[in-house]
Each structure stands twice: as structure tokens, then as C-alpha cells.
Amino acid sequence: MSVEDIKKRFVNEIKLRAYDDKYIDKNEEREILQIAISLGVSIESARAALIQVCDEHSYIMESVIIKQIKDQVETAASNDGKVDQKEFELIFGNIKRSMQGKKNDREVKKMIILVMEDTGNNKIKKGWFSDWYSALKKDLGMS
Numbered sequence: 001m002s003v004e005d006i007k008k009r010f011v012n013e014i015k016l017r018a019y020d021d022k023y024i025d026k027n028e029e030r031e032i033l034q035i036a037i038s039l040g041v042s043i044e045s046a047r048a049a050l051i052q053v054c055d056e057h058s059y060i061m062e063s064v065i066i067k068q069i070k071d072q073v074e075t076a077a078s079n080d081g082k083v084d085q086k087e088f089e090l091i092f093g094n095i096k097r098s099m100q101g102k103k104n105d106r107e108v109k110k111m112i113i114l115v116m117e118d119t120g121n122n123k124i125k126k127g128w129f130s131d132w133y134s135a136l137k138k139d140l141g142m143s
Contacts, residue, residue, distance in 0.1 A: 033046050
């Protein structure tokens with residue numbers, strides 16, 4: 001296969017997986033990268049190409065969104081080690097915009113909570129009479 005054929009195949013694999021929802025989840029990303037590796041492309045080159053194709057076609061990559069969530073949660077927690085409700089809502093608004101309607105509000109909130117718990121940044125500031133985080137997790141069916 002020529003370099004041009006490899007590029008064309010790779011772009012087609014990406015388009016195929018993002019065809020219906022314009023969203024590349026972690027499993028689809030892994031499949032795409034495995035195909036690239038089997039074609040002799042390095043993982044770094046394949047990932048860079050994947051990001052480029054997604055940008056060009058306005059596809060959303062779940063791994064990029066998760067990185068944004070991690071960065072924003074770490075920033076929110078950096079001042080006092082806790083995330084308050086306003087900070088959570090700000091992160092939610094930012095990620096919802098980044099998602100461009102690919103996930104609903106519940107799914108976005110669940111993603112944020114999962115990242116908070118996976119990174120250990122799930123210490124929260126409670127209100128005077130409420131525990132907003134526990135109530136939110138319960139509402140989302142995560143408690």
C-alpha cells in the first residue's frame with residue numbers, strides 16, 4: 001500500500017465510525033488506532049491524524065472531551081482541593097458546549113462525575129443544608 005492509500009483507508013475508517021453520530025467513543029478510537037498500527041503507522045502519527053480528521057469534519061472525540069473534563073476539574077479543585085456546585089455547573093456548561101449536542105445533559109453530568117471519581121477529585125463543597133453532589137449522583141442513578 002502506498003502512503004496515500006494508507007491515508008485514504010484511515011480517513012475512511014474514521015468516517016465510517018463517526019458516520020451516524022459524529023462522535024468517536026473510546027472503543028471506536030481504539031479500533032481506529034489498531035487499524036493504523038496494522039497498516040504500519042506509529043501510534044503517535046495515527047493519533048495526530050485522528051485528531052486532525054475529527055477537527056476537519058467536526059467529529060467529537062470522547063478522549064478529548066475527557067481530557068477537557070480532567071483539566072477543568074483539576075483547575076476547579078486546585079484552589080482548595082474541592083469542587084463546589086458553581087464550579088461543577090461551569091464545567092458542565094463548558095463540556096456541554098464542547099459536545100455540540102452529541103450527548104444529553106444527564107450523559108454529560110455522568111461523564112464529569114466519572115472523571116471526578118476516577119481522578120480522585122471528588123471532594124466537594126457542601127452547601128449549608130444540602131449535599132448537592134450526593135443528590136446529583138442519586139438523581140443520575142449513580143449512587
